[in-house]
Amino acid sequence: MTTEHAQQAEHALTPSSYIQHHLSFNTQSVGDGSFWTLHVDTLATSVVLGLLVMGLVWWVARGATAGVPTKRQAFVELVFGFVDDQVKNIFHGNRHSFIAPTALTVFLWVFAMNAMDFLPVDIFAKFMHSLGFDTWRAVPTSDINTTFALALAVWFLMIFFSIKAKGLGGWVHELFCSPFGSSPLVWPANFLFNLIEYVSKPLSHSLRLFGNMYAGEIIFLLLGMWAATGLAGTVFGAILGAGWSIFHILIVALQAFIFMMLTVVYLAMAHESH
Amino acid sequence: MNINFTLVAQAIAFAVLIWFTVKFVWPPLLKAIETRQKEIADGLAAAQEGKSALEVAAKKSEAALTEAKQKASEIIGQAEKRASQIIEEAKNNAKVEGDRIIAGAKAEIDQEVNRAKEGLRAQVSSLAVAGAEKILRKEIDAKAHSDMLSKLAAEL
Numbered sequence: 001m002t003t004e005h006a007q008q009a010e011h012a013l014t015p016s017s018y019i020q021h022h023l024s025f026n027t028q029s030v031g032d033g034s035f036w037t038l039h040v041d042t043l044a045t046s047v048v049l050g051l052l053v054m055g056l057v058w059w060v061a062r063g064a065t066a067g068v069p070t071k072r073q074a075f076v077e078l079v080f081g082f083v084d085d086q087v088k089n090i091f092h093g094n095r096h097s098f099i100a101p102t103a104l105t106v107f108l109w110v111f112a113m114n115a116m117d118f119l120p121v122d123i124f125a126k127f128m129h130s131l132g133f134d135t136w137r138a139v140p141t142s143d144i145n146t147t148f149a150l151a152l153a154v155w156f157l158m159i160f161f162s163i164k165a166k167g168l169g170g171w172v173h174e175l176f177c178s179p180f181g182s183s184p185l186v187w188p189a190n191f192l193f194n195l196i197e198y199v200s201k202p203l204s205h206s207l208r209l210f211g212n213m214y215a216g217e218i219i220f221l222l223l224g225m226w227a228a229t230g231l232a233g234t235v236f237g238a239i240l241g242a243g244w245s246i247f248h249i250l251i252v253a254l255q256a257f258i259f260m261m262l263t264v265v266y267l268a269m270a271h272e273s274h
Numbered sequence: 275m276n277i278n279f280t281l282v283a284q285a286i287a288f289a290v291l292i293w294f295t296v297k298f299v300w301p302p303l304l305k306a307i308e309t310r311q312k313e314i315a316d317g318l319a320a321a322q323e324g325k326s327a328l329e330v331a332a333k334k335s336e337a338a339l340t341e342a343k344q345k346a347s348e349i350i351g352q353a354e355k356r357a358s359q360i361i362e363e364a365k366n367n368a369k370v371e372g373d374r375i376i377a378g379a380k381a382e383i384d385q386e387v388n389r390a391k392e393g394l395r396a397q398v399s400s401l402a403v404a405g406a407e408k409i410l411r412k413e414i415d416a417k418a419h420s421d422m423l424s425k426l427a428a429e430l
Contacts, residue, residue, distance in 0.1 A: 058298055064306035
């Protein structure tokens with residue numbers, strides 16, 4: 001499949017083949033069946049970014065002094081304080097043991113993965129091509145697997161904390177007795193309500209981020225395609241591309257922030273009993 | 275758009291990153307920031323303490339100054355009083371001494387006057403005796419009439 005796309009891209013550069021080529025994952029089969037495939041590009045990019053970002057923060061944190069901070073440390077502390085303030089406003093337990101560091105991880109990692117969208121798509125593709133990777137998706141968060149993995153992880157954490165805070169009985173009780181009350185007559189309605197909530201949470205959580213980043217990538221591809229149509233297309237494609245990039249700075253930061261806030265909200269809600 | 279094993283791998287990566295942050299990134303940052311917060315709070319408290327101590331010291335020095343002034347004026351008052359007392363005493367002494375001297379002088383003058391009077395009287399009496407002698411010649415015996423003559427001289 002991959003080679004077929006590559007051949008298409010090299011031989012006949014049509015709009016659909018161009019986009020298709022840019023939206024193809026670098027897949028690696030790890031077993032039988034379509035589930036057992038791995039998106040090498042998504043995984044490698046996200047892991048490298050995660051190590052880079054958290055490693056940088058770790059490097060600064062390791063040398064952090066209580067005295068006058070360096071500019072580097074001050075910047076990390078700025079991010080730290082920003083995340084910590086957000087968590088403090090939402091969650092009123094011991095946030096330092098888990099939720100606040102998780103929020104920091106989510107924010108920085110998602111931000112870094114989103115920020116891959118700033119790299120010019122074609123130049124990056126050319127670069128990866130020169131390294132021998134025919135197809136390479138640069139933005140891990142425009143892969144539904146990434147966003148869904150994060151959202152599902154948060155979802156499991158949510159259930160874990162819910163059970164931890166209220167006990168298994170308390171959690172099951174809440175499934176059937178909230179929000180309408182504990183009368184057996186409304187048990188089905190309550191359960192249905194909670195089921196919808198539990199299903200919709202990871203879906204909206206992951207799809208919001210995925211949709212934004214995927215749409216952003218598509219627009220860059222469309223502008224890149226326009227740029228290939230002639231002088232006017234190049235000029236307007238460049239201008240609009242610059243505009244979209246600037247606007248995308250907002251989206252990248254905002255989506256990372258929203259993803260973090262939802263993570264915190266979900267985990268905080270799990271600690272509250274109804 | 276297909277869900278596959280990447281999801282599991284990403285979830286594992288996510289879990290590892292969270293573990294890493296919880297374990298290694300968050301605590302030192304938190305510690306540094308909280309230590310600094312405490313240091314700043316302590317510093318502010320110390321500054322406040324110093325300020326109040328300064329105020330207390332200023333009040334104390336003010337009080338000491340007032341007291342010293344009061345004492346000084348008291349001492350000056352006492353000294354003035356003592357000085358006037360001394361002057362008064364000296365005046366009194368001088369007056370007494372003066373009176374004494376005057377009295378002494380008066381007594382001396384009186385004595386002198388008396389002495390002069392005595393001398394004069396003696397001379398007058400001797401003159402009178404001489405005059406009377408001249409008049410009476412031998413009729414009056416100086417020795418026999420010396421009693422009468424001295425009485426006469428005393429009466430003069």
